Amino acid sequence: xxxxxxxxxxxxxxxxxxxxxxxxxxxxxxxxxxxxxxxxxxxxxxxxxxxxxxxxxxxxxxxxxxxxxxxxxxxxxxxxxxxxxxxxxxxxxxxxxxxxxxxxxxxxxx
Amino acid sequence: xxxxxxxxxxxxxxxxxxxxxxxxxxxxxxxxxxxxxxxxxxxxxxxxxxxxxxxxxxxxxxxxxxxxxxxxxxxxxxxxxxxxxxxxxxxxxxxxxxxxxxxxxxxxxxxxx
Numbered sequence: 036x037x038x039x040x041x042x043x044x045x046x047x048x049x050x051x052x053x054x055x056x057x058x059x060x061x062x063x064x065x066x067x068x069x070x071x072x073x074x075x076x077x078x079x080x081x082x083x084x085x086x087x088x089x090x091x092x093x094x095x096x097x098x099x100x101x102x103x104x105x106x107x108x109x110x111x112x113x114x115x116x117x118x119x120x121x122x123x124x125x126x127x128x129x130x131x132x133x134x135x136x137x138x139x140x141x142x143x144x145x
Numbered sequence: 146x147x148x149x150x151x152x153x154x155x156x157x158x159x160x161x162x163x164x165x166x167x168x169x170x171x172x173x174x175x176x177x178x179x180x181x182x183x184x185x186x187x188x189x190x191x192x193x194x195x196x197x198x199x200x201x202x203x204x205x206x207x208x209x210x211x212x213x214x215x216x217x218x219x220x221x222x223x224x225x226x227x228x229x230x231x232x233x234x235x236x237x238x239x240x241x242x243x244x245x246x247x248x249x250x251x252x253x254x255x256x257x258x
Binding site: 066078080086128133134136 | 181187188191192194196239243244247248251
């Protein structure tokens, strides 16, 4: 079982703030690192799948970086909006099997 | 486009009763299929995954079983539910390659009384 840690556990920001979260995972036998957004009353939605050390991916105001040698990934949200409020999950994979962290719960307030 | 259906949305069952949760995927063929559980205060835990009909891998020892009778159908079952089986169950699918994202159903909230 992989040890996956996400920090912070929860975060409250004001609309317009930029924020970032951290995902730490074992660097050995790395396949890929997934990020998901899970809004209340909805199903988890895939944001990124990252495979290469130094990878950087972007989707609108959300971006992510990956360091496979030291075992961490950062997720950034620029100019947070209320609709960004959700739990953000990371999950390293070994083959098709994902191990999820407990997530960072983001609340964006007006 | 691909869709995933999972039912029921909510289920309340007594201890010792059987369970059957069903998940179907449309718009794709030969998907990988997954069952996850989120227990209270915990992260999503992979329970079972399947790469083809009749092929099931169990990730953790437990009171549950899974079956894949058809290509796009995945069933989670139990003969006798325990209190510890309570939780939120999610079905997901992905394309075959390991670097593909997983796509989740809406989940089933299972409460055991």
